[in-house]
Amino acid sequence: MAGLRVNDLKKSFGDHEVLKGVSFEVESGKFLSLLGPSGCGKSTILRIICGLETADSGEVLVDETDITRVRPEKRNIGMVFQNYALFPSMNVAKNVGYGLKMQKVAQDEINRRVSEALEMVKLGGYETRRVRQLSGGEQQRVALARALVTRPNILLLDEPLSALDRKVRAEMQYEIRNLQRQIGTTTVFVTHDQEEALTMSDQIILLHDGNIEQQGDPHTIYSQPATIFASDFLGKANLLAGKLACEEGNWFLTDGKVKIRLNHVGGKEGDEIKAAVRGEYFEFCEEGAEGANPFRLEKKIFTGLAWRLIGRLGNQPMDISALGTAASELEEDRDYFVRIRPENVVYYNV
């Protein structure tokens, strides 16, 4: 197994600077997600790692060996594409065995390893099927088997699940993660779906506009977004504007109408700040309870798992989500009181 390190990657297409010096490291056997909106450069990083694209500057190291100038066919990297990119002129076994054949492995050995790889992705016995006869999910499994059968140093996944429907996607998320743990291939996964990144990764790198916005494990990234962009991109937090205030050693955000307690991490009294608060961290409470703030419920939307409660906290728009049982008897156009724990509030100076 091999670790991957990327140093100061820069890349421009014409005038457009896609990567502005990106560096990161993936420990051997870990699962890293590159997360970001389209155009943030995440796919370009993947293409540079596998050699389909050349960086303007910077380097790619696998186990401290510089492979920046190595041709793609010599890198021993596995890749799964968004649209699977299976070879339509070949059956399943030939597709999966292609990489081994290129390595001039003996045919007996190829057959054995292809069967193993197909068993691994739960497609045992599919050897002679034509690629066109397979469903999207099955095609993606074949693509995964094809990428893994050569025992690559690094596995790259370029939005491999985005063409699948929701149910199959959830299954595949779980299976890819399981498989990756089982065989321990260092994996870089590109996605724009924050939920997918949170579910699958050991580490997440959030990219924005060619730069790394935040890097960390899923829980930290979700609960402690480092920037306003991060808070908005991951799960769409509410942003509350206000001033930093201190009373008897406790710190608050106030805007005249609301007063939200938070853990002080910097800044002085009177500073203009923006606080990111996630809708699901609110709880409803009685008027006058500690930390209670007025919430006017304007609209209730049922989303299945939870209710989305749209309204105003003081004067500022606020989206709260609450589980079905807690929210079912709330009524629109009524005033309620809500509160939130200080550790769930993250704020930024503006």
Next chain:
Amino acid sequence: MKKKKSDFRPNSLWTLPSAGLLLFLTVIPLIMLLVFSFMNRNLFAGQPWPGWTLKNITRMFHSAPYWKLMAKSLGIASIVTLICIAAAYPASWAIAKIVKPKNRSMFMMIVILPFFTSQLLLIYSMMNLIKTGGVLLTAMDAIGIHGMTTWLYTNKATVLILVYEYLPYMILCLYSSLEGIGDNIIQASLILGASKTKTFTNIVFPMSLPGLLSGILLVFVPVAGSFMEPGLVGGAGGSMVGSMIDTQYSTSLNMGYGAALSCALLIILSVIMALVRYFAARAERAIGGEPS
């Protein structure tokens, strides 16, 4: 239930115009050709009913010039087809994969531009280009390459003109196949460790086979039967099998014999095309991992 009149659902009646054209322009003439092959004399020469005969067929089998010209024509058709394939692959690849999508239609336009003029005009302009004292030889003389003689009125000129005329068909056919190969598929092959050559033979070539086969059909068949080009630029020894058939109709007025020669050419070309398809399918299955 009352059937609506403005109904655009598929209906077998829609095939009538094309079926009718096919019947009148292909099926009936082919039957006539076959019938004429067994006729004694010219049906339309104002003579009484000529009667049936096998004379045309036996004469054909014993005609040494016919089989010699047949072999030559098939040879020329093979050479022209091979040159067209060799020239069209890079050209179609460039248009399908290297040229930006918005410029592709312009390049395709350039490829089919020759179709906008009459074939005869194209041939005469090429003749002007390669004749003694023409643009090509004058230019070569000017840059210091002396003593070149013209290809005009040789079999080489026939090949050249035929390639010129039929190359666009091959490019169009290959382009349509190559364009359908996703970039990701080629990239996947590279990442899996295949060199560019191996990617071509294992991935691109089998995926371009449908286009290649239509290209071969559109080039080989008409070239094998061509008679105008060898007549104009092939010179004295330039005849092909099409020229001989043409002579039976236009000069010798021996329609029955001409029909017999045509039928034989038709059968031979059909067999060759069937063989090409059979071997292509076998190759495709072998690459694709299915028992052949």
